[in-house]
Each structure stands twice: as C-alpha cells, then as structure tokens.
Amino acid sequence: MTKKIDRFLAERQPRTPCLVIDLDVIADNYRKLRTAVPRAAIYYAVKANPAPEILTVLEGLGSSFDTASVNEIDMVLATGASADRISYGNTIKKKADIAAAFSRGVKLYALDSEPELNKIADAAPGSKVFCRILTSGANADWPLSRKFGCDVAMAKKLLIAAAQRGVIPIGVSFHVGSQQRDPGQWDAAVGQAAWLFSECENAGVTLSMLNIGGGFPTRYRRSIPTMPEYGASIEESLHKHFGNRIPDIIVEPGRQMVGSAGVIQSEVVLISKKSDRDTKRWVYLDVGKFGGLAETMDESIQYPITTSRKGTPRSVILAGPTCDSMDILYEKADYRLPEDLEIGDKIEIRACGAYTSTYASVAFNGFEPLKTYCI
16 A cells, blocks of 8 residues: 555545556556566566556556557557567467457567467468467466466477468567466576577577566565565576577566556445354455456465454455355455454455456446556
C-alpha cells in the first residue's frame, strides 16, 4: 500500500471491489529490473496488466512488449510504440492472427512446433522466429511447463527447418515459471539453450538471441530474493554456458513489473459459520476467483490481506460472493483476520497489480468486471 493509493482510497472512497494501480511503482520496478539485468532488452508481458496507462508509462521508459494476441498488439501500437518493439510471444496462434500481426509490422514470433512454424512461414514470410523450450517449472508458485515449449531435440529440428522455410531463426526462449522464487532456476535452461546454439551452428544456422522469459516475483506473504540476486545469478549462468559469446538477451517481466503496484479494496459481505462446532469463521468478500483472483486456484498465489481492525487475529476461510462452490480463495493457507471484523468493513488485498483485472469475468452471476484506477 503506497501513500498515493492510501490517499486515493480515503479521498475518493470508490465503490468496491476495485483495483488501484500506482504508476510510480511500475516505473520504479522497471528501473530496478534495468539495473539488475543491464544487458537485456525488456519486453513487458502485456497479459500481466494491459491497462493503457501502464503501457504508456512503459513505452515512455523505452520498454518493448511481449504480446499474446492481435488485440494486445493493437494496445501497444496505440501508445505510439513501433512494431519493431513487439514480440508475438504466444506459441498458439491462428494463421489469420499471424497475418494480421504481420500486416501491422510485427516481425518477431515464437514457436514450439512444426505446424506453428508452417503458419508463420506462410503468413509472415521473412520474419524472425525463436523456439521455446520446455523447463521444469520447479520452485515456481505458478508453473508454466507442459503446455508451452518443446524438448531441445525438437527445437533443434525446428530452428534448422525454419532456415529452409523463408523465415529467420534467431534464437531460443524459455520460461522458468511465474513467481519463481529461486534465482538458480535459470541455470539449467541457459545451459540447454547454449547447447542448442552450438548444435545449430554446427548445422549451419547461427542464432543470436536468447529470451530468458519472465518469472521474476512479487513479494506476497513470503520473502523473495532481491532483483540484484536474480541479475547476478543469471549473469553468472550466461558466462558459465556461453563464455565470451553471450547472445542478445531478452527478458519478459510481467508480475515483477506490475504486481507490487496494485491494491484491491474489497468489502466484507458476510461472516458466518457452518455449525456451532466450527472453529473457523467464513469471511465472504465482494471479490473472488471470478472477479479477478483466479490465481488463488489451489491457493497458489497468496496475497497479503490487511484491514484497519485491531482485534486478535483468528484463522478464517476466505471466499468470494458468487453462487459457485469453487469460489473459495483460501481454506488451507492459515489466513488470519481480526476477531472484531464486521460485515461492511473494507479490506485491502495487496500486491494485486498483475493477473487480476483481465482475469475478471465479464458478468458471471451478473457481477461487473473489476474496476481499475491508475493513478
């Protein structure tokens, strides 16, 4: 909670639930990442939060952008950013969408399969491509393995084939998992990428770019390493595996860039028990999984939650307002709220700037999407 957000909530008293973003925090997070990984080009992962105000701030700071759809590409272009600052990083694209991106000037595409290579070669001839490889996702609170990427043997075949299909294979990408709390997790993937660079060079294909993805975390309930620790670990891995031939580096921050900049204010709708024997109260909020807190699934992302009440903290079960039994936020993670908490009280869910507003349903149960204020 920044002073700016605190003042906004006190003075404006917006209707809840709402997300409030402090743009100054985003600018500061950008500068911290730039300092930690100075050799890398920063491609903000637009999916984390595509609010126009956020994109405009990052464009002004010189950021490039990782996009997942043509709509996101158009959002970036609307800021005045040129198409050469955009990567179409989704490995699952319709051919028509590739063609639409290409018509807008986008020339950098991700792939992880032969059918995707064929679509890009047909719809975006002459473009640059990079192949995403699988990682374990170990130690990440929100793993991104299995669905995206291919093994290194297949990646080698795809990059060599790309050179024969009228596109330009320039490199390799990977993602060690969102909210990655272990700076050492980049090392194995960098090593695999270095092997691919060598194998492709032996086959006559010279690669020049390594996309080390995102994964940089936001502070939630548990401590995390500092950005300099991540930067130092990644730099050590690059020198270890590439020696003096370190390629161009891309990073794709999302959560790190915007997570700590946002606070959701919510209202307590109901406090109840299921029986007289219950030792835990159920606390129902006016925001839940379908209102933007989808990452509470399996209690994976555990947001800090605060209130102005000062009573003795007691264990609670936290749930959302919808008529869906899946709309339970935290039951096992031992969340505690003051025993004097009452219906109608406001609570703040902190570090909610990433992956919340765009997860909110359009009208599930008739509830409005999460309102966002950028200040």
